[in-house]
Amino acid sequence: MQTKRMTFSSSWLPYALLAPQVIITLIFFIWPASQALYQSLLRQDIFGLRTEFVWFANFERLFADPLYLNSMKVTFWFSVGTTLLSMSIALLFAVMVNRMIRSRDSYTTFLVWPYAVAPAIAGVLWWFIFNPSIGIMPYVLDGFGYNWNHRSSGTDAMIMVIIAAAWKQISYNFLFFLAGLQSIPHSLIEAAAIDGASRFKRFWTIVFPLLSPITFFLMVVNIVYAMFDTFGVIHATTEGGPSQATNILVYKVYRDGFVNLNLGSSAAQSVILMAIVVALTVAQFRYIERRVNY
Amino acid sequence: MASITMENLGKVYAGNVRAVTDVNIDIADGEMIVLVGPSGCGKSTLLRMVAGLETITEGTLHIGDRVVNQLEPADRDIAMVFQNYALYPHMTVFNNLAYGLKNRGFKKAEIDRRVKEAAQMLEIGAFLDRKPRQLSGGQRQRVAMGRALVREPAAFLFDEPLSNLDAKLRVQMRVEIRQLQKRLRTTSLYVTHDQLEALTMADRLVVLNGGRIEQIGTPMDVYSHPATTFVAGFIGSPAMNMLPAEYMRGLVSADSLAHLPVKADLIGIRPEDLSLAPAAEDEMSLSGRLMLLEPAGAESHLHLSFEGIKETMVVRLPHVPDVVEGATLTFSIKREKLHPFDVTSGKRVA
Amino acid sequence: MVENNRWGNFFAHLVLIIGVAIVIFPVYVAIIASTHPPGTFIRGVMPLLPGPNALENYKTVIFEGRSRAGTPPISGMLWNSFVMAMAITIGKLSISLLSAFAIVYFRFPFRIFFFWIIFLTLMLPVEVRILPTFQVVADLGMLNSFAGLSIPLIASATATFLFRQFFMTVPEELMEAARVDGAGPMKFFKDILLPLSITNIAALFVIMFIYGWNQYLWPLLITTDPEYYTIVMGIQRMVTGGDSEPLWHLVMATVVLAALPPILVILFMQRLFVKGLTETEK
Numbered sequence: 001m002q003t004k005r006m007t008f009s010s011s012w013l014p015y016a017l018l019a020p021q022v023i024i025t026l027i028f029f030i031w032p033a034s035q036a037l038y039q040s041l042l043r044q045d046i047f048g049l050r051t052e053f054v055w056f057a058n059f060e061r062l063f064a065d066p067l068y069l070n071s072m073k074v075t076f077w078f079s080v081g082t083t084l085l086s087m088s089i090a091l092l093f094a095v096m097v098n099r100m101i102r103s104r105d106s107y108t109t110f111l112v113w114p115y116a117v118a119p120a121i122a123g124v125l126w127w128f129i130f131n132p133s134i135g136i137m138p139y140v141l142d143g144f145g146y147n148w149n150h151r152s153s154g155t156d157a158m159i160m161v162i163i164a165a166a167w168k169q170i171s172y173n174f175l176f177f178l179a180g181l182q183s184i185p186h187s188l189i190e191a192a193a194i195d196g197a198s199r200f201k202r203f204w205t206i207v208f209p210l211l212s213p214i215t216f217f218l219m220v221v222n223i224v225y226a227m228f229d230t231f232g233v234i235h236a237t238t239e240g241g242p243s244q245a246t247n248i249l250v251y252k253v254y255r256d257g258f259v260n261l262n263l264g265s266s267a268a269q270s271v272i273l274m275a276i277v278v279a280l281t282v283a284q285f286r287y288i289e290r291r292v293n294y
Numbered sequence: 295m296a297s298i299t300m301e302n303l304g305k306v307y308a309g310n311v312r313a314v315t316d317v318n319i320d321i322a323d324g325e326m327i328v329l330v331g332p333s334g335c336g337k338s339t340l341l342r343m344v345a346g347l348e349t350i351t352e353g354t355l356h357i358g359d360r361v362v363n364q365l366e367p368a369d370r371d372i373a374m375v376f377q378n379y380a381l382y383p384h385m386t387v388f389n390n391l392a393y394g395l396k397n398r399g400f401k402k403a404e405i406d407r408r409v410k411e412a413a414q415m416l417e418i419g420a421f422l423d424r425k426p427r428q429l430s431g432g433q434r435q436r437v438a439m440g441r442a443l444v445r446e447p448a449a450f451l452f453d454e455p456l457s458n459l460d461a462k463l464r465v466q467m468r469v470e471i472r473q474l475q476k477r478l479r480t481t482s483l484y485v486t487h488d489q490l491e492a493l494t495m496a497d498r499l500v501v502l503n504g505g506r507i508e509q510i511g512t513p514m515d516v517y518s519h520p521a522t523t524f525v526a527g528f529i530g531s532p533a534m535n536m537l538p539a540e541y542m543r544g545l546v547s548a549d550s551l552a553h554l555p556v557k558a559d560l561i562g563i564r565p566e567d568l569s570l571a572p573a574a575e576d577e578m579s580l581s582g583r584l585m586l587l588e589p590a591g592a593e594s595h596l597h598l599s600f601e602g603i604k605e606t607m608v609v610r611l612p613h614v615p616d617v618v619e620g621a622t623l624t625f626s627i628k629r630e631k632l633h634p635f636d637v638t639s640g641k642r643v644a
Numbered sequence: 645m646v647e648n649n650r651w652g653n654f655f656a657h658l659v660l661i662i663g664v665a666i667v668i669f670p671v672y673v674a675i676i677a678s679t680h681p682p683g684t685f686i687r688g689v690m691p692l693l694p695g696p697n698a699l700e701n702y703k704t705v706i707f708e709g710r711s712r713a714g715t716p717p718i719s720g721m722l723w724n725s726f727v728m729a730m731a732i733t734i735g736k737l738s739i740s741l742l743s744a745f746a747i748v749y750f751r752f753p754f755r756i757f758f759f760w761i762i763f764l765t766l767m768l769p770v771e772v773r774i775l776p777t778f779q780v781v782a783d784l785g786m787l788n789s790f791a792g793l794s795i796p797l798i799a800s801a802t803a804t805f806l807f808r809q810f811f812m813t814v815p816e817e818l819m820e821a822a823r824v825d826g827a828g829p830m831k832f833f834k835d836i837l838l839p840l841s842i843t844n845i846a847a848l849f850v851i852m853f854i855y856g857w858n859q860y861l862w863p864l865l866i867t868t869d870p871e872y873y874t875i876v877m878g879i880q881r882m883v884t885g886g887d888s889e890p891l892w893h894l895v896m897a898t899v900v901l902a903a904l905p906p907i908l909v910i911l912f913m914q915r916l917f918v919k920g921l922t923e924t925e926k
């Protein structure tokens with residue numbers, strides 16, 4: 001990793017400059033993370049009086065726990081649903097907006113602001129729209145003969161949180177897809193047009209393949225978002241219910257640790273989540289590495 | 295005002311990359327020295343060592359009567375003009391000039407006076423409120439000069455300051471810088487890879503090659519007595535012709551080259567020292583086949599080949615001769631204009 | 645695109661207008677709901693046209709709160725959110741600028757090591773270390789304080805990388821010229837580097853302000869004193885507090901007020917926002 005050709009010389013200044021960042025990182029990131037690692041190997045009795053070193057027993061228990069396995073399944077479907085829904089809508093919008101010349105900026109303005117809405121608030125908004133007694137969506141669905149109730153139907157609840165989570169993320173995906181589309185050289189598309197490819201065919205054979213690096217990057221970012229940043233969506237609305245149907249991993253780790261005070265299990269869950277973030281970050285950096293030389 | 299003395303200066307970069315070896319130069323007070331050499335020969339490195347932008351790994355550097363090896367650039371009392379000008383993009387021209395003075399704690403009135411004076415000298419007074427991006431290349435170059443001027447330093451250091459300008463502007467600025475330097479009599483070290491710039495601007499020039507000094511001397515000195523084949527080839531355009539002495543000896547009676555040392559096995563001939571006139575008493579003659587005639591307005595370049603050797607020769611004439619390509623032409627040259635070299639050492643002999 | 649066929653354009657506009665309508669719909673509904681009296685939500689479907697109670701509802705949530713349900717007036721929460729967002733933003737920007745400066749403009753032992761430590765923060769979001777982090781903050785006595793709300797969140801690998809990236813593109817000669825002009829490291833940082841980074845700083849400011857304002861889990865963990873509630877987490881207390889149906893007209897007024905500041909920031913600084921977002925890559 002380079003520096004400038006010539007650097008300032010001081011034996012203490014660089015350390016002083018780094019100190020705030022590094023100290024905060026050590027105290028609030030590295031130390032707690034190592035604590036989680038350590039605690040994941042311990043078990044406390046119910047009263048918190050005795051602690052015992054149990055090696056990987058917490059992990060073994062977790063993977064034998066149907067509730068945890070269910071949470072993994074729920075997280076999987078939630079992430080896949082959120083990512084697919086949000087990305088496909090965003091791609092559609094981006095392709096359409098990219099055709100526009102004069103109205104491009106106005107449409108963009110209308111499509112970017114949901115990024116500013118906190119996940120918890122996004123959750124509350126859609127929760128209201130889907131409210132079984134007064135919400136507009138159940139009313140409309142009733143007209144089609146569907147009886148919506150996310151308080152009793154796990155599927156309904158899942159659909160609702162996916163929509164809420166995906167809605168907020170459309171802006172982000174849209175902006176990246178639009179930037180990607182704009183970076184495709186116009187001459188390529190013209191060449192394909194001269195070769196007689198139809199508009200539809202041009203999209204799938206030229207444009208979409210050229211977007212694939214961005215698509216991959218967005219996929220990783222969206223999965224990270226769905227897995228870790230959507231705590232608010234769940235916490236402010238379904239609280240994991242009904243009957244565990246929306247109990248995603250980060251919500252469960254919070255419940256088990258912070259509310260139910262199950263230290264060992266919560267720590268083990270944290271460690272598993274860490275492993276997932278590490279894997280996803282590495283995937284993401286493979287993309288960035290190709291574009292930017294660190 | 296001060297002299298600069300480099301004693302056995304050397305530079306080894308991290309990773310054991312040697313860039314400069316055993317450089318000794320005495321720059322007199324008020325003198326303009328030009329460092330010239332091909333790309334990568336260590337010119338910038340040497341200049342930056344003088345500026346304090348690179349550490350000196352070997353030798354001693356004096357500016358005035360101080361040893362400055364360990365001093366920060368700001369404490370060496372030098373000013374530098376960079377190739378890309380390095381103007382502060384967010385500051386006005388005025389502030390670009392004033393920044394160094396402010397840092398040194400000058401009074402506002404004094405800063406004002408000096409900036410105005412430099413601006414007037416460089417004719418940039420009208421731009422003082424502009425940002426660098428609102429200036430043309432030539433104007434930026436003047437601002438960069440101005441930034442050096444206002445400091446009234448002991449020495450100016452220039453690193454290829456003209457290489458980003460177009461050919462015409464380059465000639466104009468070359469003249470202006472030289473006039474300014476003569477007027478202010480500020481000791482200057484000027485780096486360029488353009489031999490013409492070096493010849494025209496220098497009081498003395500230093501030819502560098504591979505981090506070592508090949509020759510130091512006045513432009514005329516270096517031009518008429520190149521110390522090595524490298525200097526001979528680098529200074530002067532078109533470059534000096536090099537013919538094997540053995541071939542030359544076969545052309546003429548033995549005694550006409552007798553004044554050259556026996557050791558000389560390579561003979562250098564400047565293209566402009568040859569003429570089409572018949573050889574006089576103190577001259578020798580040389581025949582070759584004309585392969586190509588390049589007329590260039592006031593002058594012309596003739597490319598010749600010889601029977602039996604692969605070397606070719608370029609002749610520069612101050613007119614366009616009436617000759618046809620393919621003809622055999624005979625040229626004459628004064629014997630004293632032959633430059634004898636030793637092939638193995640590359641050095642001039644005698 | 646190559647040819648501009650009229651039907652294609654019409655279709656595209658149609659898709660976009662419907663799309664924009666769907667994207668806006670939730671917030672439209674919230675604004676409408678916030679203008680109705682409480683009675684509207686007792687029966688039937690929620691209203692789609694404005695009601696007469698806007699002023700009253702907003703006045704209630706901002707100044708009075710709902711004393712019955714123990715929710716404080718939200719003016720305090722708005723203020724807390726603002727302070728937290730600003731502290732996080734300014735904190736992140738300052739320490740990242742300093743770190744990037746150290747990493748790019750100095751050579752010193754353990755430089756790479758520190759770089760990796762900062763990099764690690766990317767892999768350790770709060771969500772994966774909830775309990776132990778809470779423990780640390782509690783041990784330091786930072787629960788229920790602005791310091792606790794902001795300081796643990798201000799480490800930023802993303803911002804550090806972005807500034808590092810930017811500093812690498814600043815011409816070498818600028819620093820050399822500044823040194824010849826007598827500027828030391830901090831003077832160079834202040835006089836040259838900071839002014840040059842101003843667009844990047846502004847772009848990141850937008851992103852981080854939104855990030856800070858929208859914090860949810862963290863304030864939820866470390867505040868128990870309503871004095872320090874932030875608006876985004878406060879909403880959750882309003883909707884889930886008690887068994888009865890939430891008071892939708894007040895909840896929605898609060899939602900609108902909570903979402904408004906970051907939305908305004910995006911709308912007024914769209915250019916910077918887009919730059920910030922696409923350049924930080926995360």
Ligand SMILES: Nc1ncnc2c1ncn2[C@@H]1O[C@H](COP(=O)(O)OP(=O)(O)OP(=O)(O)O)[C@@H](O)[C@H]1O
Pocket residue numbers: 005307308311312313331332333334335336337338339340487
């Ligand atoms: N920071 C460095 N680390 C290692 N080697 C370097 C460094 N800077 C320059 N060099 C090497 O030192 C030698 C001299 O470089 P220098 O920049 O002085 O050449 P120059 O004569 O100024 O060339 P140019 O005319 O292209 O500017 C080169 O071989 C170069 O590769």
Ligand SMILES: [Mg+2]
Pocket residue numbers: 337338339
């Ligand atoms: Mg150079």
